[in-house]
Amino acid sequence: MRRFLSCLLFVLVCWASWSSALAQATKPPAPFGALPTKQHLAWHELEFYGFIHFTTNTFTDREWGLGDESPQLFNPTQLDADQWARVAKAAGMKGLILTAKHHDGFCLWPSRYTEHSVKNSPWKNGRGDVVRELSEACRRHGLKFGVYLSPWDRNHPEYARPAYITYYRNQLRELLTGYGEVFEVWFDGANGGSGYYGGARETRRIDRRSYYDWPTTWKLVRELQPNCIRFSDAGPDIRWVGNERGYGYDPNWATYNTEGRWPGVSVKESLWHGDRGGSHWVPAEVDVSIRPGWFWHASQNSKVKTVEKLLEIYYASVGRGCNLLLNIPPDRRGLIHEIDAQRLTEFGRVLRATFQNDLARGKKVRASNVRGRGSQLGPQLLTDGDRNTYWAADDNVREAEIEIDLGGPTTFNVVRIQEYIPLGQRVEAFQIDARVDGSWQRIAEGQTIGPRRVLRFDRVTATALRIQLTKCLACPTLSAVEVYNSPM
Numbered sequence: 244m245r246r247f248l249s250c251l252l253f254v255l256v257c258w259a260s261w262s263s264a265l266a267q268a269t270k271p272p273a274p275f276g277a278l279p280t281k282q283h284l285a286w287h288e289l290e291f292y293g294f295i296h297f298t299t300n301t302f303t304d305r306e307w308g309l310g311d312e313s314p315q316l317f318n319p320t321q322l323d324a325d326q327w328a329r330v331a332k333a334a335g336m337k338g339l340i341l342t343a344k345h346h347d348g349f350c351l352w353p354s355r356y357t358e359h360s361v362k363n364s365p366w367k368n369g370r371g372d373v374v375r376e377l378s379e380a381c382r383r384h385g386l387k388f389g390v391y392l393s394p395w396d397r398n399h400p401e402y403a404r405p406a407y408i409t410y411y412r413n414q415l416r417e418l419l420t421g422y423g424e425v426f427e428v429w430f431d432g433a434n435g436g437s438g439y440y441g442g443a444r445e446t447r448r449i450d451r452r453s454y455y456d457w458p459t460t461w462k463l464v465r466e467l468q469p470n471c472i473r474f475s476d477a478g479p480d481i482r483w484v485g486n487e488r489g490y491g492y493d494p495n496w497a498t499y500n501t502e503g504r505w506p507g508v509s510v511k512e513s514l515w516h517g518d519r520g521g522s523h524w525v526p527a528e529v530d531v532s533i534r535p536g537w538f539w540h541a542s543q544n545s546k547v548k549t550v551e552k553l554l555e556i557y558y559a560s561v562g563r564g565c566n567l568l569l570n571i572p573p574d575r576r577g578l579i580h581e582i583d584a585q586r587l588t589e590f591g592r593v594l595r596a597t598f599q600n601d602l603a604r605g606k607k608v609r610a611s612n613v614r615g616r617g618s619q620l621g622p623q624l625l626t627d628g629d630r631n632t633y634w635a636a637d638d639n640v641r642e643a644e645i646e647i648d649l650g651g652p653t654t655f656n657v658v659r660i661q662e663y664i665p666l667g668q669r670v671e672a673f674q675i676d677a678r679v680d681g682s683w684q685r686i687a688e689g690q691t692i693g694p695r696r697v698l699r700f701d702r703v704t705a706t707a708l709r710i711q712l713t714k715c716l717a718c719p720t721l722s723a724v725e726v727y728n729s730p731m
């Protein structure tokens with residue numbers, strides 16, 4: 244009996260030791276590199292939202308106003324912010340960002356700091372407020388609301404002088420305290436040049452690195468709107484992608500070196516690709532208009548982007564790990580034009596049809612390596628329908644292979660994969676193969692993955708899918724692999 248008890252005790256000690264080792268081995272990987280904040284993680288999930296360019300330019304047929312336009316020009320007789328929101332919702336957008344003030348300085352809200360605003364227009368006899376109408380429409384329709392406040396002001400007499408910075412921050416405070424939650428503030432790099440400037444009609448230049456004292460302004464945004472994302476060439480939260488054509492790049496690192504970079508001052512290659520191993524998490528946003536111009540022009544009614552073109556943009560932006568900001572400018576009535584509205588509705592219908600049925604969900608998955616050889620971070624989490632769970636490899640792994648058994652011949656043309664970015668961005672090369680008639684065929688490949696890759700390719704019918712992570716900066720983590728059959 245004593246010998247039996249000794250053996251039993253030995254077995255229990257070994258079991259406890261093995262269990263402890265296994266638990267230790269399946270601890271999550273250590274975070275790697277620059278990491279996203281909680282604000283970033285919420286922003287990444289939005290993926291697609293809209294820009295509203297609307298001001299006196301809409302009525303003068305210009306793209307950039309000079310600053311001397313009369314407020315009397317602004318008179319949208321049928322303005323309907325709910326229609327804007329309905330169109331955005333139909334397209335699949337998650338929010339709208341309004342040009343509260345463009346470079347001409349005309350304010351779409353009755354700012355107490357200037358007379359150059361809607362309060363001196365015939366629209367609603369000077370008692371209108373476009374910012375309020377859109378912010379409230381967004382809330383009614385379940386959309387996020389954001390604002391663009393141009394740093395440049397071709398109307399204000401104090402532009403390029405210290406007094407203008409106080410004016411600018413006063414207006415920013417109005418926008419961030421009077422209209423509810425703001426999810427994004429947009430600061431661009433168009434700063435300084437010729438203008439009206441209160442009647443001076445001259446050219447004024449500024450030092451883009453120092454004039455605005457950007458850190459103080461960014462701090463003000465964070466204080467007034469703690470969850471707001473701040474956009475510019477320099478971040479500090481998200482960056483411009485470096486073009487206005489609607490395309491992200493591959494590789495696309497969400498990490499970015501912010502030192503010495505300001506709105507209008509950056510390095511184009513870093514805007515395009517981010518910086519491998521960069522100091523901060525500053526992912527890219529892609530901005531593009533549904534028309535050739537940013538403001539509505541009657542001459543461009545025949546040039547609204549087709550559904551096919553919008554899909555190309557979607558896969559080249561959202562599909563490459565960026566967020567897509569698509570401009571939809573209201574016309575002189577104050578409505579999204581019928582052509583634009585129809586195109587966006589059709590586009591949204593295709594997106595919903597594409598992503599309504601994940602053909603990989605619940606399917607069996609095999610991985611060449613599983614962290615700790617356990618199930619806590621196993622490959623089954625890649626197809627569980629939850630993008631917050633993840634598979635991870637052991638610390639020393641830099642290459643890995645994932646294989647999904649599709650359960651029989653399955654037709655598809657889109658694959659979505661994403662890393663578990665709360666632990667950092669790690670993958671820098673991957674390949675995707677489909678098993679067709681018993682043989683593996685290459686269907687897609689790329690460099691970075693990050694928040695997501697959505698890859699579209701020629702339609703295939705296959706029994707299995709294989710993802711090879713061929714180069715990683717640290718042990719890989721993936722949170723989802725999804726398979727879809729898009730109608731287009």
